[in-house]
Amino acid sequence: MYLRNGRAAIIDLSTGDLRERELTEDALSGEMSSLELSSSLSAENGGALVLGSGLLTGSLVPAACAGMIFSPDEDGEGMVSPIMGMAGVELKLSGFDFIVIKGESPEAGYLWVRDGIAEFVPLPEMLEMDSWARTDRIRVDQGDRRIQVIASGPFGDGKHISSRLVTNHWLGEDEVGLASAFGKRRLCAVAFRGMGELEVADPEAHFASSVNLQKDHIMKLGASEGLASYFGGADADHFKEIRHRVIGCFGCPHPCRSYAKVNEDPGKMSMGVSEPGYLHYDIPSLKAAFDAGIDSVDATRIMMACSKAGVDPISVLSALGKDAIGMDLAELISKSSLFGAMDRSRLQGSFTGAVSDSKSYSRCISLGLCPRYWGKVGFDISSASLSIESAIGKLL
Ligand code: SF4
Secondary structure (H helix, E strand, O other): OOOOEEEEEEEEOOOOOEEEEOOOHHHOOOOOOOHHHHHHHHHHHOEEEEEEEEOOOOOOOOOOOOOOEEEEOOOOOOEEEEHHHHHHHHHHHOOEEEHHHHHHOOOEEEEEEEOOOEEEOOHHHHHHHHHHHHHHHHHHOOOOOEEEEEEEEEEEEOOOOOEEEEEEEOOOHHHHHOOOHHHHHOEEEEEEOOOOOOOOOOOHHHHHHHHHHHHHHHHHHHOHHHHHHOOHHOOOOHHHEEEEEOOOOOOOOOOOOOEOOOOOOOOOOOOOOOOOOOEEEHHHHHHHHHHHHHHOOHHHHHHHHHHHHHOHHHHHHHHHHHHOOOOHHHHHHHHHHOOOOOOOOOOOOOOOOOOOOHHHHHHHHHHOOOHHHHHHHHOHHHHHHHHHHHHOOOOO
């Protein structure tokens, strides 16, 4: 089976039971198969939370980095968030195409997945930690700094309407509020490490066709300016002054991620303090801060605090404006009754709105492609047909 593991892990948090379910190639290989399978696996397991990867995630198709999180909302509709950076690929390389999480744990803790093994680790003291401390604790306890962690924070624990999931310290992907689905299950984080391998149908043809496609894209897109390539606000001098470096997700030739340092000299390459800054790619939140008249240094500090709390910065900025400057976690929690739900899907720079319509967004996520990148270069899947066919052994 190309680019797939052929199995899902199903863990019941209420009992700790783990079972595996085999998935057929037919079920896994359609262009909407990942979202359809997420939805059906969730329904089969009582409205479970499902983490998964796309058909092409981990291939050499440009920006094939996306994984996904799926959960039904109160109306039974699906809420979907992408998982970016290296996390989507590491999830696929953990040995499972999908991780299905059902039930509620009797005590708080995190799910730990690697090498085809999934286990729930009870750790009630995690409820006292913010999302950054949860991520750091898991990496220390499991002895690997490259472990990918999707964490909720205190707002997710409280199932707050403005709570958001945090991926490896950073906010931006969860535009629908999936942190509450973690809180409901006493699930503080899901951690995974991918050491497996994937097969493609014709490795040489896949490499050559993907490199050619990438060259075409680079010609079309021009030089990368990091976040400023996707959001004009990041071209401001006050943002350039704190920009440290540009970081791409797996396989992205035109990255949007700009790391900014505010707690030490941005010109210094090494990291001298434990919390030097923030990885900016949450365009709607940064725009909301700039629109409120907040400069890049203060906006970065607000986003650091919101990320630790696991709360949507737009909700915070809408309620507090400039009063959000300098607030720490305890102060954000004390103001939580002021923060409402935000519909981010139509906001400028959102992942959801990066492509022309909701169907294209669903296709991108199901295929494992970054909607932001493909929205910029032009989402025409036929342009990638050689690269895709050489990976999966057939046309979509
Ligand atoms: S455009 Fe940004 S979010 Fe998308 S793959 Fe590239 S770096 Fe990642």
